[in-house]
Amino acid sequence: MENSSVRHVLKISYYRRHLDFYFIGKYASDSDQEKFIPDAKYTETYKDLRFDYGLYYASKSFFDYATNRRILWGWVEEHDSKQDSIDKGWAGLQTIPRKIWLDESGKQLIQWPIEELEKLRDQQISITGETLLSGSTVEVKGITASQADVEVLFELPDLQSAELLEPSEVDPQILSGDQYASRKGVIGPFGLQVLASKDQTERTTISFRIYRVVDRYICLMTSDPSRSSLRQGLTKPIYATVFDIDPNIKTISLRTLIDRSIIESFGDGGRACITSRVYPLLAIEKDAHLYVFNDGNQSVVISQLNAWSMKQAEFATES
Known part of the structure; x- marks a missing residue:
């Protein structure tokens, strides 16, 4: 049985807008299925939760068991010309890795550069x-x-x-x-x-x-x-x-x-x-x-x- 105090995060990379959204919610049983129920619905406004409000997309996370933390990596595209990318021979890069955790309010995630960067x-x-x-x-x-x-x-x-x-x-x-x-x-x-x-x-x-x-x-x-x-x-x-x-x-x-x-x-x-x-x-x-x-x-x-x-x-x- 799902613990009602446990919070889950559903992440969505929106391809057409190249933005990463997330929803905080819980799972509830319905017959033989479990459904994710978000605390707030997608509104297509500034109120929707995003990992980053800039040029950030297609992020991936993993759990680091050695340090008991979840780490997130994101993708940053170019904002110069296509020819510039051809001349460089590459395009885009990864952000710095961030650790993420649930805010005390339970309403959003907190992100911070991992300590190793120091x-x-x-x-x-x-x-x-x-x-x-x-x-x-x-x-x-x-x-x-x-x-x-x-x-x-x-x-x-x-x-x-x-x-x-x-x-x-x-x-x-x-x-x-x-x-x-x-x-x-x-x-x-x-x-x-x-x-x-x-x-x-x-x-x-x-x-x-x-x-x-x-x-x-x-x-x-x-x-x-x-x-x-x-x-x-x-x-x-x-x-x-x-x-x-x-x-x-x-x-x-x-x-x-x-x-x-x-x-x-x-x-x-x-x-x-x-x-x-x-x-x-x-x-x-x-x-x-x-x-x-x-x-x-x-x-x-x-x-x-x-x-x-x-x-x-x-x-x-x-x-």
Whole structure:
């Protein structure tokens, strides 16, 4: 007999949209058959659960019995031209492996890079307790910004000052569109500018922006590659998602892994994940820069930032 406290996850790779969805639910017996009953139905809206809200598809998982964890790998396609792929001789790549587990609420999965990746960390730089005033930008120096692991914890101002939205406006595609993005924010956008050129003509922005909706607070997380490259003919969609935040918790975290053309970001401890693919012309190798920024009216504080250069992974070969 099925234990009613056990939760199951049904994963679906949607071929026509190249997106990975998942459903949390349970199995129930019906005559001689068992049926999976999801907690929520597929709505074709932003409310549907996804492993990643960026360029992420065809993921596969396995259970690692040695460490009692489930590990997920995903596929990231190219967003340059077909000819570029022909010239390179390959197309697409795997994301970093992530461990996944059920959130305490039971309503979603949490994802986080596996601990083994920390063995690739090299030079480190830290920033503690630095206030980001409205319109300020701070460069993170001392690491290789084209291949880095960045963890930052932001201390938020009083959330009562956040912009008020109508419930009908809560849609990440709407909020990341020109109409809303052009407005000066109150709490945010703030976050990271990665794979940026020195003059920031090229940059990919990963940001948070806080809103108030009736009696709750939400965070809009975006990964914006629209200015990531001076190259022409590239596909540069803005990826976004929204999630509720607890007003009693005064901080929000962001971890971003950067590897030349791929950017994987984990917001709020892995509750929201966005993967982007970018092809800068200027911000490559030693000419890539990393910045922390705040474009909102309210100041935010870098409670703690740690960033590392990342070494090349080593692969065992058969003798």
